[in-house]
Amino acid sequence: MPPRASTAAASASNGRNRSGITPRKHKSARKKKRPFGWQLLKLAFATGFTVSVLAAGWFFLTPSGNEYRYMLADSLITTQHREWAKYIIGEKALRERVALYVKQFEDMGEERDTHTIPTSPDQGDPAAEQPEKLTSIEEVDGEGYHGYLLTVRDPKKIRLVVPNKRGRGEKVSSMVKRTGAIAGVNAGGFSDPNWKGNGFKPIGLVISQGKIYYNGLGSNNSVQIVGIDKNGKMLAGKYSVDELMDLGISEAVSFSPRIIVNGKGLIPNRSQGWGIAPRSVMGQREDGAILFLLIDGRQPGYSIGATLYDAQEILLEHGAVIAANLDGGSSTVLVTENGEIVNKPSSKSGERYLPTGFLVFDDPDAVEIPNIWAGLKPSEIDAGKW
Structure with a gap:
């Protein structure tokens, strides 16, 4: 019989103890249990992923989602990030959408306006103790937007003002202070390379006091304009320069589209209102009063913006018989x-x-508005140089 030591050694070498049971090998540290917060994080991730999938399905595969998708794309098209819209509707659809805008805007300016205004705009009861003011401002609110409506009761008190120095545009607040105006709003568009334009190169026509200050039409025979003639009647739509001169145009800029003509709105519904954005729109009532609608946007929690359909409906409610979009x-x-x-x-x-x-001026005839573009060719103006 072998000695006990040899037996013990043999047992040990076989990994067994004297009872014949193989001992477990203990790990140096047990696996830690994930904290409760980690479980919540996983649940939140799973929930978010599910919601994202469902939202994407609604966004791309349902009629209501498609309507919202195109409205969002339209809103981007009106911003300085137009190219982003291709990630929502595709590059081909973006090109088609922009081309559609151009055609529709042109079509909306074709119908000839026949509205008339009194030869002497109503200035209120002259016998009243407090005659009605020339201007008034009221706030307007709607779904997701906040803005202001400026009413000018005598359209002949309005002048188109331009910067007083060459090389860059001018802030409207500076124009108002410099000229002693009662009120002012932005007007026409301008060349804006990389959205850092200096504001000095207008688009299309600029007419002030019946004189052409700037003509960037090139070979185009006609253009969409927004303005006022010498009798205070608002003009908006597609006109040639000769037609404008024959009509006695006084103040005008190029912009589009016209959204109200002969008392009827041209935009059928909100989904065709060209997206949500800050808006500047000009209109006129039958009594001659000019309406400037300014709606703020791109500011969540305050005002996201409005469609042109929203602007159209606001102005129709306030009696506009003609209205057109300005640079918003x-x-x-x-x-x-x-x-x-x-x-x-x-x-x-x-x-x-x-x-x-x-x-707007109490005495517009006393205001001097020099033509800073006199002698300059549009091709000679660098819109990006400050």
């Missing part, structure tokens, strides 16, 4: 006496430098 977006601004800004412009840098503004 980050250019939208409403200024009162002493250059006080009433609204909240959406530009991160604040109020923009612009080439034109519609300003």
